[in-house]
Amino acid sequence: MSLKNDLLLRALKGENVERPPVWMMRQAGRYLPDYIKLREKYDFFTRVETPELACEITLQPVDQVGVDAAIIFSDILVIPQAMGMKVLMEEGKGPLLPTTVKTQQDIDNLFTDDVENRLGYVMNALSLTKKELNNRVPLIGFAGAPWTLLCYMVEGKGSKTFDKAKQFCFTQPELAHQLLQKITDVTIQYLKAQVKAGADTVQVFDSWSGMLSPADFKTFAQPYLLQIADAVSTDAPVILFPKGSWYALPELSKSSASGLGIDWSLTPKMAREMTDNSITLQGNFDPSKLLSPIPEIKKEVHKMIDGFGTQRYIANLGHGILPNVPVDHAKAFVDAVKEYNNVTVA
């Protein structure tokens, strides 16, 4: 039952690969016409909570774009839901949490037990997808990082500044740490259960970590990312993606994580210089650059691989794919990685 294409896992382990593996953050959904058809029939949480639909959506980019890994279709806000919070999702408008966390009582009321069962639909989607993939490519599980989830749980919605979330942390740091620890505990259970259900590796998305100063990142984000990496890396390789927090890359590269996501605010060369050789880097194509003409995309992808090198590297975007990217442009990105011919096995 070994994987036919295990490039991603070998790259994460630091083993030699013939070429870098490639996948795209948010590859399942948004820009794919077959996904848009499903979106017209089923609302967001029906798609997330119905294993057959989540599985179908997860497989679409594997079949249609040719990526080297599947990432389970789900959402980072299933954790606040499992902890007892109401999460609404309006198409094209982003999430809304009508009741936010404000007080000790609010934190005490959050559930932290029985995560595997509360999020059983994710586990079922993973098992089903693992079966349907039939060992073609690895399956990636994921969760939101504690700081990013705190942002939504306190702010109640997206924000340009997340100043309510920060105000909570700056004025009530003890409550903030209690909340971050609760989210961390739940996330560790959740990611371990995902591995048990079939995930070959897991990624932790700290989408809003770049809003924090280096000092605040060390206080409110880093300790919890490291706890998760330490606890889960015994079960499967962990990829950390602290978007915008270039300043944290040197320290995170020395953690128990196997991979580190890089956004496009760094050149590949800067990212290599900042990080320990023992970690695999993943990234970092500007998602907007997939709107360039196809020959330009291919040229830029090859430049990116030149910069990172072919080993200990996973080709990816620097953040999620945009909804307005034509499918053939996404495919050109993937093809460009596969066609990269300057392969040097270290």
Place this chain on the structure above:
Amino acid sequence: MSLKNDLLLRALKGENVERPPVWMMRQAGRYLPDYIKLREKYDFFTRVETPELACEITLQPVDQVGVDAAIIFSDILVIPQAMGMKVLMEEGKGPLLPTTVKTQQDIDNLFTDDVENRLGYVMNALSLTKKELNNRVPLIGFAGAPWTLLCYMVEGKGSKTFDKAKQFCFTQPELAHQLLQKITDVTIQYLKAQVKAGADTVQVFDSWSGMLSPADFKTFAQPYLLQIADAVSTDAPVILFPKGSWYALPELSKSSASGLGIDWSLTPKMAREMTDNSITLQGNFDPSKLLSPIPEIKKEVHKMIDGFGTQRYIANLGHGILPNVPVDHAKAFVDAVKEYNNVTVA
């Protein structure tokens, strides 16, 4: 007619100061009750285009918060307006440009002449404010950077990704450079006219430069920032603020600008290490941190000054002040700089 408080100008020239000067980006407006009263009576562009109102708003933080400089109340989008574009501003919703730049024809149609006259109301506001200030503190003029203005002129409104603006640059780079050059030419005229009308120094806001990769910043942002710095620094000291573009600080610190704005994604120490000794650094307090308790604000301000040092330094926020900051917190920020007692004249 010399200034009673010229700390800002001396810091920009690299002269010794008794303590660092302090002002706050977007200090005129938003969080000030007296501004909010005016906002209820006059719409946005009436406030911008009426010299008496712009002057009154500009003076409010000098009188009420005690900053060491006034910055003229205006908006970066007066440049697209002067170039012939329609700009609407809905309170709390951000700007809207109903007709965007798409084609060669659109660019050819933009005005680039007679800027001083087209934006005469800004010049009148500056002259009046200069007079009313009565040499108490320096007066700062400003403009948006060409890349940031292109973002609005092509995208038509704010955006999380500015992917339409980027698509324009990536698919039609020749048009993009024509547009950027036109904006640059107008901005140089505009800033020189501001100095003639009374501005003692000018700041160029590249609010969206951090959306660009280092390579794209060098292509679409940096050359135009440098042109402006070179052309205007003969008239008055220029401060460049490339928000989010930490990667560009080493090169920009060697430019003809006198000051460089720093956001809070760097520690003061990192900023000093990255930049040439011959430039004055300005920043970099996280605006959300003004929502902390006052003793915490003061402690953090002193830590920030410890990091930057007292010379070749202008205390400021890392971006604009937030609308929900209590006035006494803004005042605590300013007071903390004035109270900093570890003064070491270099």
